[in-house]
Amino acid sequence: MPTKPTTRVQALVRHALEENAARGHQGDLPEGKVTVRLGAVDYFWLDGLAELMDASRTRTAAMLLSAAIRDAAHTAGLPTEGDEFKARLKAFLDTEFPQETTPPNSS
16 A cells, blocks of 8 residues: 655654654754744744754754755755755855855765
């Protein structure tokens, strides 16, 4: 019997439940900062998920947003791996984080 494919968000939550290590290793890439305003219901759910994932609300929001962004990029047909992706990522990092000297993690 076929099963519904798992989204990155579902996989992230499952991983957090299975392993306390879901605090999120992001590799060698620099981090950007984004401010997000949430409605009361979303903030309520975020609080519950943060408790479930044993992480701060900020860290939980970052992990969930990252998973959703990756799902959206894949759905939109944007390159998410391979040489084109690596070239575009490098150009972005060179522009957005010129002070960084660490090469991006290939994983």
